[in-house]
Amino acid sequence: MRPFTIAVAGKGGTGKTTLAALIIECLRRQGPVLAVDADPNCNLGEALGLEVKRTIGQLRDDVLERIADLPPGVPKDQILELGLHECLVEDEGVDLLTMGHGEGPRCYCMVNHVLRRVIDTLRGNYRYVVLDNEAGMEHLSRRTTQDVDALLVVAEPNPVSLRAAARIKEIAEELGLRVRSKFLVLNRLQGDLPRGLEGPIRELGLPLLGTVPYDPEVEGLSTAGRPLRELPPGSPASLAVEGILKKLRLGKEG
Numbered sequence: 001m002r003p004f005t006i007a008v009a010g011k012g013g014t015g016k017t018t019l020a021a022l023i024i025e026c027l028r029r030q031g032p033v034l035a036v037d038a039d040p041n042c043n044l045g046e047a048l049g050l051e052v053k054r055t056i057g058q059l060r061d062d063v064l065e066r067i068a069d070l071p072p073g074v075p076k077d078q079i080l081e082l083g084l085h086e087c088l089v090e091d092e093g094v095d096l097l098t099m100g101h102g103e104g105p106r107c108y109c110m111v112n113h114v115l116r117r118v119i120d121t122l123r124g125n126y127r128y129v130v131l132d133n134e135a136g137m138e139h140l141s142r143r144t145t146q147d148v149d150a151l152l153v154v155a156e157p158n159p160v161s162l163r164a165a166a167r168i169k170e171i172a173e174e175l176g177l178r179v180r181s182k183f184l185v186l187n188r189l190q191g192d193l194p195r196g197l198e199g200p201i202r203e204l205g206l207p208l209l210g211t212v213p214y215d216p217e218v219e220g221l222s223t224a225g226r227p228l229r230e231l232p233p234g235s236p237a238s239l240a241v242e243g244i245l246k247k248l249r250l251g252k253e254g
């Protein structure tokens, strides 16, 4: 069965990694999740408290080094598949794949081609895939299976951040991603939604899926380098994310 794929996008610092990690913490209780850190800053592992040993970027470099010395006939798929499993950090209900740095000046086409196929096969083992993207969504554009069920564009509740969200929405459209539905998520909300924002939100043309309040405990954990699963039960940010997942019909009852 095809997994339900959620991609989180937005400008740097809006809270993509935080939202992705909170979503993963919620979904991992319901079915196996493949978490993909597709931001070269690579901090989804830290937010989940998982130690990344090797990134896909490193694997790609290693394989390219080794391929030159291989006798003909040695299947590259197998080497990549083995390598991929070294990149996969396994934990209860969640496996994490970290993409790492982008491509260097060398030609990675062949390796990328095989890698995409291997990752696409891997995806079939999960009920959910959650992608934490870089602002430009580069990795999404390079995927063979570009299907995303829900693209969540994260912004902060102010007009400047909403304009940045509009740009992210355009990028997704320009990339020609196959996205079933796109939504806006407002993060770090203090108090009620400012009234003046209703107009700019309408203009953006993305339905507001939900808001996540500013939660000092979230910030505290991130400053201390602690994983978000250490949030106390029922913390405002986790409750908000549970609500968001329910709206996507991925709640506990859904």
Ligand SMILES: Nc1ncnc2c1ncn2[C@@H]1O[C@H](COP(=O)(O)OP(=O)(O)O)[C@@H](O)[C@H]1O
Pocket: 010, 011, 012, 013, 014, 015, 016, 017, 018, 019, 187, 188, 189, 212, 213, 214, 215, 216, 218, 219, 220, 222, 223, 237
């Ligand atoms: N709802 C929130 N409440 C409090 N702090 C938050 C919240 N969301 C994000 N943060 C903090 O804001 C900073 C940036 O968030 P992060 O998720 O890393 O953004 P991004 O991945 O978009 O760059 C982090 O220090 C994080 O802990």
Ligand SMILES: [Mg+2]
Pocket: 016, 017, 018, 039, 041, 043, 132
């Ligand atoms: Mg991030």
